[in-house]
Amino acid sequence: MSLFAAYNDGLVRGGYQGAYDEMFADPANLTPRPHYKALYERLATMSPEEFRRRVAAADATLMNQGITFTVYGDAAGVERTFPVDLIPRIVPADEWDLVERGLTQRIRALNLFLADLYREDCQIRKDRVLPFDLIESAVHYRRAFVGCPVPHNLFVHICGTDLIRDARGNWCVLEDNLRTPSGVSYVLENRQILARIFPQVFAAHPVRPVDHYTTCLLDNLRALSPRPYNPVVVLLTPGIYNSAYFEHAFLAQQMGIELVQGTDLYVDADVVYMKTTHGAQRVDVIYRRIDDDFLDPEVFRSDSVLGIPGLMRAYAAGNVALANAVGTGVADDKVVYRYIPDIIRYYLKEDPILPNVETYCAWEEAEQDHILANIERLVVKAANESGGYGMLIGPQATREECAAFAEKVKATPRNYLAQPVVDLSATPCYIEGQGIVPRRVDLRPYILSGPSGVTIIPGGLTRVALRESSYVVNSSQGGGSKDTWVLSRPVAGGRRRAAMTVSAAPAPTSPAPAVKSHQSQGQWQSQSQVQSGMKS
C-alpha cells in the first residue's frame, strides 16, 4: 500500500482543498510539481514499514540528543521533542530568489527605520508616514534609548520573518520577529537528521547548505565589539528552564562562545565582566536571548532575576554591544507591521517585493467597525503577544469567544488588529496511523545583518500545524517542523552529488598511478608485523 493512499481523504477531511499544495500541482490526482517529482516517486514506492522505521530512528535521535523544548504551564510534560516531519519541503531556486530579495529589502528598511526612530532628529516622524502616537504607545518602544549610540547603526542583527503562501502560492509576510527569534537550531539539526535518515534522497537533490549560519553569526557579533582586538562574545540565556534553552546551548557550542546566565555577569564602572575561575573577564558583545524587560533590573523590570544590574549603563556608555539592540520590538509590533510597506517605500524608494497580509487596525474607526462586523471570519491578534498566545481564530471560535474578544477590541483598540484567514499552504506530512496527509505550513527564514551586509541561509524553519485542519504552527501549540531544501540552480556539468554517488568505481582522473610501488605506504600496519619487525 502506498504511503499516499490516504492523501485525498485527508485533503477533504481537513479542509485543505482551498490551500496551495506545495508538492502537488493537482492534489486529487497526486500529480507532483516538477521540483517534487523525484521525492514523490521515492516516497510513493517506499513501504509504510520502511518509512516508519526511519521515523522511529529520527525520534530516538531527537530524544537522546535532548533536542527538546519546555512547554509553559504544562505540568505533565516538562520536556518535549519538537517533532520533525521527515518529508522535506522543497523550494526551487527561482522562488527562493524572490524570497531572498524581498527579505533583504525588508530588513534593510527595518534597520533604517529603527536607526531613525532612535535618533534625536527622527525624520519619519516629521514626514508623517505613520501616526507617531502608535510608536510612542508601543510597549517595546524605548524612549530612554533615543540618542544612544549603536555600532554600525544596526539594530537588528538576527531577524526571523514568518512567511506564508496564499491560495495561489504567492509568498507574503505574516510577521517579523525582531527581538529574540528562535528556531534556527532546529534548521541546523533537521538538516543533519534528514541527511542521516534519507541519505539517498538527499543525494539526489542539489540542496543548498545551511551550516554557515553560526560562522556568519559569530563574524557579525564580533564586528560589534567596542574593543577591536580579540573581543569576548557571550550568549546570555535565562537558563535551563527556558523553552529555547537547547537552542541557546547549541548556538554557544557551535560558535565556541560562553553560555552565560545573568548571575555570571556583573557591571563595574560601566563595564561588563563575567565571573570566571581565573577572576573577572571583560565582556564585549552579548548575544542576548532575554527580552529587553528582563535585561537590567535597574532600568526595566525590577523583579527580574535574569538580568544584570547596570547593564544598561554599560550599554549606553558604548562599553558593551547587545544583539539585538535594545528597543527593536517597536518595529515588530503587530500594529506597526501594517505600515512596513510604507516604511519600505519611504526609506528605500522601492516597492515592497514581498507583500504583507491584508490587515485591519482596530484604532482606525472604519476598520474597527469592519473587524467587529466580521469577527467570525477574521483572525484577531493582540499586538504584543507571540507564540500563538492571545489570538482569536474567528472561524474556529464559538460565538461566546468571539463576543468576548470583541469586547476586548473595543476596550483597547490600540492593542488589536485583524487579518482575514489566510489559507496557509499545505504540504504532505507523515501522521502516525494515517500515512501521508496534507498539513499547513509556514516558513521562518533567518536573516543576519552585519556591517558587511545581509545574509540569509537558504531556507529556514518550515513549521507545520500537525493537528488536522489547524492553522497554528507554533511549537508550544502542537506544531512540528520540516527540513527546508532550497535547490541550487542547475549548473552546467550536471548534478553535483548524485553524479558522485552513481559511479560505483570512479575512473581515475589523473594517469593511473604506479600502484605497486606505493602499496606499502597505503597499507595499515598490523600488530604482528610490528612485532616481527622488532624481532628481526
Next chain:
Amino acid sequence: MLSREADSLFWIGRYLERAEATSRLVDVQYHAALESPASLNDPTSLWTSILEISEDELIYKARYGEVEESNIIRFLVFDPDQPNSVVSCVRAARQNAQGVREILSSEMWETINRSFLELMKWDAERMLAGSPHEFLVGIRNRCHLFYGLAERTMLIGDAYYFLKAGVYLERADQMARLTEVLVRELTGGDFVLDENEVFDTHGWIACLKSASAFEAFRKTYRGGITPDNVLSFLTLDWEYPSSIHHAVSMLERCLRSISGSSGRRYANDAEKLAGKLHAELSFCTVADMHAAGLHTFLENIQVRCAEIGTAITDRYLRH
C-alpha cells in the same frame, strides 16, 4: 571559564563517580550475599555497613524501617528522594550537564542524557526480576563511556580538569568510606586486626571486588590475600588507579593544571591541602596506619577530602 560552569563540571564528576561506586558496591554485595550461603557474616549486617558508607542509615530506617535487601537496593539505587541514590546522582549530573551543554562535547551530553532517560524506565522490581548484575554493570559502563568520551572529545583545559578533579576527589572519598566499612565488617567492629582472629578470605575478596580491585591486587601481591596487603593496596598503592593515594595524586595534578603552578610551590589552599594529603599518603605504610588506628586513619582521610572540596569551592566555584 565561568565559575558556575566550573562548579557544574566538578559536580558532574563527583555525581557520576558516586553513582559508579554505589552501583558497583550494590552489585558486589548482592552477589556476595548470594554466593556465600555459609557466610561468616549475616547478610543483613553487610547491608547495614553499606548504608553507613553513605551515612544515610538514619534516613533509611525512618523511611523503610527494618534492614531488608530489596528495600536497601531500592534506597541505594532507585529512591528519587535519597540524594545519594544512583538515580539521584545521575539526575543531578544530567541537570548540571544541561547547564554546561555547550562545554561538553555533543557525545558526552548525549551519553549522560541517554543514561538518565534509560534509567527512568527502571525500578527495583524490574531490576530484581531480571539480572541485577547486568543492570548495575550497565550503569557503570555508562559512566565509563562518559569518562572515555571526555578523554577523547574534550579540550584538555580548565573544563576537563574541573571535571576530573570532581571524579578524583569523589573517588578518594568513596574509597576511604568503602575501606572503612569493609574493615569494620571484617574485624567484627573493632578495627583491630588480631592475628588469632579467623581470617575471612571470602570477605576480603568481596572487599577487593567491590573496589574493582581483585584482579589488579592478584597481579600486585602474588603472595596472597592478607588484610595488610589489601589495606595497603586500596589506600596506598602507587599503581592501582583507584587507590586513595593515586586518586589524591591525580586530584593534585588537576588542581595544578588549573592554576598553572609549578611543582615547587602551591598556588592556593586547595592545592596546598591536596598536596599535603598526597605527600602523607606517599610516605605512609600499613604500620603507620595501624599505629594511628585504622578507624581514625580512614575517618581522617574523609575529613581531609571534605576540606579540599571546600577549598576548591572557595577558590574557584563560587558564583
